[in-house]
Amino acid sequence: MPLNQEIYYYLWVQVIFVKKEKRSQTSLEKKYSLFDIAEIRERLKGRLFESFPLKRITSFGVGGEADILFYPKDITDIVEINRFTHLNGIPITFIGRGTNILVRDGGIRGVVVVLRDGIKDINIGEKYIEVGACVSLTRLLYILMKNGISGLEFAWGIPGTFGGAIAMNAGAFGSEISQFLERVVSIDLSGNKKIYNKGDMKFSYRYSSFQDRKEVIVLGRLSLQNRKDPHEIYKKMKEFEDIRGKNQPIGAKTAGSIFKNPKGDFAGRIIEKLGLKGVRIGDAVISMIHANFIENVGNASAKDIENLIEYVEAYVEKKTGIVLAREVKILGNEC
Numbered sequence: 001m002p003l004n005q006e007i008y009y010y011l012w013v014q015v016i017f018v019k020k021e022k023r024s025q026t027s028l029e030k031k032y033s034l035f036d037i038a039e040i041r042e043r044l045k046g047r048l049f050e051s052f053p054l055k056r057i058t059s060f061g062v063g064g065e066a067d068i069l070f071y072p073k074d075i076t077d078i079v080e081i082n083r084f085t086h087l088n089g090i091p092i093t094f095i096g097r098g099t100n101i102l103v104r105d106g107g108i109r110g111v112v113v114v115l116r117d118g119i120k121d122i123n124i125g126e127k128y129i130e131v132g133a134c135v136s137l138t139r140l141l142y143i144l145m146k147n148g149i150s151g152l153e154f155a156w157g158i159p160g161t162f163g164g165a166i167a168m169n170a171g172a173f174g175s176e177i178s179q180f181l182e183r184v185v186s187i188d189l190s191g192n193k194k195i196y197n198k199g200d201m202k203f204s205y206r207y208s209s210f211q212d213r214k215e216v217i218v219l220g221r222l223s224l225q226n227r228k229d230p231h232e233i234y235k236k237m238k239e240f241e242d243i244r245g246k247n248q249p250i251g252a253k254t255a256g257s258i259f260k261n262p263k264g265d266f267a268g269r270i271i272e273k274l275g276l277k278g279v280r281i282g283d284a285v286i287s288m289i290h291a292n293f294i295e296n297v298g299n300a301s302a303k304d305i306e307n308l309i310e311y312v313e314a315y316v317e318k319k320t321g322i323v324l325a326r327e328v329k330i331l332g333n334e335c
């Protein structure tokens, strides 16, 4: 069957049969409003929004509304919102800069806590560097460079927050953030502070145990012992930036790599070899620059993107037997 015909057949099967059950479940879910959290509004310092379109704050530029969106200003705000939602059975979701997530078109019920405003301190001590979860990697790397502290240059160009990088164990060019982490502080759903040492977080390739725990990372302690001339550090960062510029669709609406690389191979290489570059569903397109990226080239819906992800998974498995694992996190409900 020609590729395009195969895509349409695949979509038809998905829409008619597979998604029917899911649709009837989500339509019954409760919607929360600011009224439901009126009781603690006075105590919160951060900004709150109702019915906030998540497409405005995700790098894919897609996603339905969050019932309530909250930008905590400090750790106390996080403790308050976690406790309140937990006690009242209101769903809660945590996101950073939204650069590794796909939010579905039906949005996210309950409260979405956005960790990109509040906790932004960087304290450089003699042995360790304490970094707030909301600090962007770009700012962190810039400050480290200015202070002649080497080690994280590989992360230049990763557009997320420090907290998001810990949760995802972000990495590039053979290094990953967990190599340099000593300790992480988080807040659990009951508002309790937790401290994790390096060995407690089960880091592996693009994985940390925070992916399976409902906790907010608020602080991380880095151990970076290598000191260099800032010009040398800048040169290394620039080298990495140039490689990214050539190999990735920088500036396009993407969420980075969609799939993890299978052992000993690259997801992008496999997808490209099967001739899938440029395959399109709606405005979601497999990037012509890097086959492990999907670009929203206009007004893609999250459903277009998710359908394309599922299509690639099915096609790759059918043709090669390889089961691709997803790196991107899919959140929320279908319409």
Ligand SMILES: Cc1cc2nc3c(=O)[nH]c(=O)nc-3n(C[C@H](O)[C@H](O)[C@H](O)COP(=O)(O)OP(=O)(O)OC[C@H]3O[C@@H](n4cnc5c(N)ncnc54)[C@H](O)[C@@H]3O)c2cc1C
Binding pocket: 059, 094, 095, 096, 097, 098, 099, 100, 101, 115, 133, 157, 158, 159, 160, 161, 162, 163, 164, 165, 166, 167, 168, 169, 170, 171, 172, 210, 211, 215, 216, 217, 218, 248, 249, 250, 251, 254, 255, 256, 257, 329
């Ligand atoms: C152009 C581009 C290039 C990229 N290149 C790379 C790359 O080279 N290497 C790489 O690893 N990634 C890359 N990414 C993906 C992404 O930038 C990283 O995974 C980043 O670390 C995600 O951070 P974020 O703040 O955007 O997290 P989000 O996308 O907002 O969230 C990702 C996950 O982390 C969780 N999370 C976020 N913050 C917290 C927190 N404070 N506490 C608890 N959980 C949290 C969320 O619940 C979610 O499950 C790229 C993305 C783009 C768009």
